[in-house]
Amino acid sequence: MRDISYAGKRVVLTGGFSGIGAALIEVLRELGADDITVLDLKEPTARIERFITTDMGNPVSIDAAASTIGDGVDVLFNNAGIAATRPAEQVMRVNILGLKRLTERLLPGMKAGGAIVNTASTAGNQWPGNLEVIRKLLAIQGWDEGVAWIHDQMPVIADGYFFSKQCVQVYTMMLSRPAIRQGVRVNSICPSPVDTPLLPDFRATMTDKIIDWAIAEGAGRVATPRDQAKALAFLGSDLASYVNGVNLLVDGGFTAAMTTGQVDMSALAG
16 A cells, blocks of 8 residues: 555654664565664664764754754654653653754654654653643743753652653644644654563563553553554554544553553552
8 A cells, every 4th residue: 555655755763773663664664665864872783774873862962963864854753762760851851852852853844744753652641630731841942941940840750751751742732733734744652561672671660560560451462662663654654644643552452441440450459
């Protein structure tokens, strides 16, 4: 089906060295991608057209990468992210400030009919309770001002991971309206636990009990990077041409079960 083809499209992907990003490169290649640029600290082993060493927590590094990329991007996959094993400020820098900065540097020059797809998380599903404070952060334009705001809001931000992913979900929705005015769709995927090199970090910060419970109460198996990559590729493709502002749950049904009271909460007792 031509609607799912990436042939002739200029794709930019952050966080492509391992995990979901590495799987996405493979999926995009299968779908005909012939122009993939990866931004990461480590260069992927997979074949790509260009690699730009980029620290997504550093505005100078992000701006340099954006300048190198220039205009004419068809699809931007904001996939880079870190867990709460890192300091909260660093988590916020990479997971939301860096994502936002790169997006806003590239969006004005993106092609009509293009797409931005963010990797959020089910960890961000509780965004409604923090909506107003999240909107205040997203309204800040300066990097240093954003970092200062983070320092002032540490009681809300906590370890940074859950709050940063709440911000990604809200940013996806907020940006979708102005972006579509220039013909660019904005969506995200919200994975549950995924079998990537980051999973041990999540087990360390969230405990084995919670991670195993979330897996069991979802599809009964841990998601693979390819499960998530296929969802990303769908949202970035013309097959999703009328999908905009959606935080797509890719969690094996976990959130649906939670929402409808079908989850066994007793497994968390003790």
